[in-house]
Amino acid sequence: MYGSVKDEITATLQQIRDAGLYKSxxxxxxxxxxxxxxxxxxxxxxxxxxxxGLADDPAVVAAAKRGLEDWGFGMASVRFICGTQTLHTRLEGALSDFLGTEATILFSSCFDANGGVFEVLFGDGDAIVSDELNHASIIDGIRLSKAQRFRYRNADMADLRVQLEAASGCHRTVVVTDGVFSMDGSYAPLDEICDLADEFGAMVLVDDSHAVGFVGDGGRGTPELFGVQHRVDILTGTLGKALGGASGGYVSSHREVVELLRQRSRPYLFSNSVAPAVVAGSIAALDLVASxxxxxxxxxxxxxxxxxxxxxxxxxxxxxxxxxxxxxxxxxxxxxxxxxxxxxxxxxxxxxxxxxxxxxxxxxxxxxxxxxxxxxxxxxxxxxxxxxxxxxxxx
CATH class of the missing domain: 3.90.1150.10 (Aspartate Aminotransferase, domain 1)
Incomplete structure (x- = not known):
């Protein structure tokens, strides 16, 4: 059977090469x-x-080595079984303190964080209003939800208003945006987004992966840059960029939101915990970011x-x-x-x-x-x- 499939895949790969789109x-x-x-x-x-420049910072590397020696190589389990160490709760608390939120939950990646948040919080009768240039992880996460989906033109507040009006009959509504659009390097106008969300009674979710650690006076990301730290309901982000560059992601939000994600988010419940060395290095990176x-x-x-x-x-x-x-x-x-x-x-x-x-x-x-x-x-x-x-x- 694979013979014909192999030929088709080979032809597709050749088309990609011929178009100059092959990624080595x-x-x-x-x-x-x-x-x-x-x-x-x-x-x-x-x-x-x-x-x-923290990916090879000596303090981060040293902390990761200590984490490996003191806490082992891996957890061999998910969080609610036997995969939670003091290190994990310490990092979650440090992220909450840094971001100014009530609680934080770690995921294996921000892709998993975005893949695990929408299905839990938004279902039949709800609306998700998403920027057209949002990251693939947001798009895939939204697909897992049964909520109605509305898309607005990139950073276009007039079109966002139109989509919010279209979603006005729904139960819960959330506006979803990247804080920074990774292919363009442009910022979402979070102050205007929050104003419209307030007007329509919507929540706001921001993926701040390309901002946390270095955008804003204190490095707290786009909510700090736009002065809306306490108006964004849900923050997702990564430990794999400015915060040491290893792996792992998070959702940081209201306490009840995080508690519900711990109970029902599938990528959290069915994926191994972030490795201890990564957690220890990320704690050190977060300490460095503060100064x-x-x-x-x-x-x-x-x-x-x-x-x-x-x-x-x-x-x-x-x-x-x-x-x-x-x-x-x-x-x-x-x-x-x-x-x-x-x-x-x-x-x-x-x-x-x-x-x-x-x-x-x-x-x-x-x-x-x-x-x-x-x-x-x-x-x-x-x-x-x-x-x-x-x-x-x-x-």
Whole structure:
């Protein structure tokens, strides 16, 4: 039977290659950092979510080692059976204190957190109103719920109002958005979203994965940036980006919401607990974030410098201030051009990744550059020089 299926899959893979959309995985032969080595050569790393440079921070690594030695390698169980250690409850409490919420529940990833929240809280007779550019994990999580689904144009408050009006006859309504849209580096206007939610009696859920730790004066994410920390009902996020870069996710919310998720959220009930070493390292990372004002300032400087130099070199950038900086390659041949530029840059010692359909819309290919506090000014300038050299070589 597999013979015919194999031929079909092989043909599909060839179509992906022919369209210039094939995604190759480049191997790192070093720890995650601003400077890495790959299976090809050493490189400056401008494609990781390592916003504060904590992925290889000595204090985080040391805490993870102690966690491994003191608490073991893994839990071999789910939380409600015998998979909860003092470390887990300590991290949940620290996240709640940092985010200003009543309670927090850990998941194996933020994908699991988003996959486990909607089915529990929203069902028949309820409405989920979602931004069209929300992360795939939100989209998949919503699909698991029996609630009615409404979608509004990205950050378009007039269309959000239209969708909320359409959902006005439903029992519970929630507006769902990424705090930062990961392919564009743009912010959701949370103050306006909260205003509309209040007007229509809706809850607000924000996935703040690309903001927690470094956005806002204290690094508490987009709710802090927009001054709505106590108006967002549910926060989801990850430990796998600015907060040490390992794995694990969370839902942080009202106490009753978290308690119900512990009782009914399937990814929580049927997945092993986050490994002790990861939890210990994440606690250390969260401690560092609280005193990382200088790192957040370095990140802002690096982002501003990169944008300034790339604009001066006449590259097409999406506007913004977030360290996600998309360099655009529009048009039908944009995917291939972006891939060629990224490949040339790696040969020049700068590691970036091209994104194309279906990750981004057709005709909107890009290289998503991600700045880190661990980059030096010389690193940023070298990245821009590599872009210019690649453009001159491949067009």
């Amino acid at each position: 995985e480049r191997e790192l032969t070093s720890p995650q950092s601003a400077h890495v080595t790959t299976s090809r050569a050493p490189a400056l790393n401008f494609c990781a979510n390592n916003y504060l 990382s004002g200088h790192k957040r300032e370095a990140l802002r400087r690096n982002t501003a410098l990169f944008r300034e130099l790339m604009a001066a070199a006449h590259f097409d950038l999406l506007p913004g201030t977030h360290p996600i900086t998309p360099v655009m390659f529009p048009g039908e041949d944009g995917a291939r051009r972006a891939a060629d530029v990224a490949e040339h840059m790696l040969g020049s010692g700068v590691y970036v990744i091209a994104f194309s359909y279906p990750v981004v819309p057709k005709g909107r290919a890009r290289i998503r550059v991600q700045l880190s506090a661990a980059h030096s000014e010389a690193d940023v300038r070298a990245c821009v020089e590599a872009f210019v050299s690649a453009r001159d070589s491949v067009g």
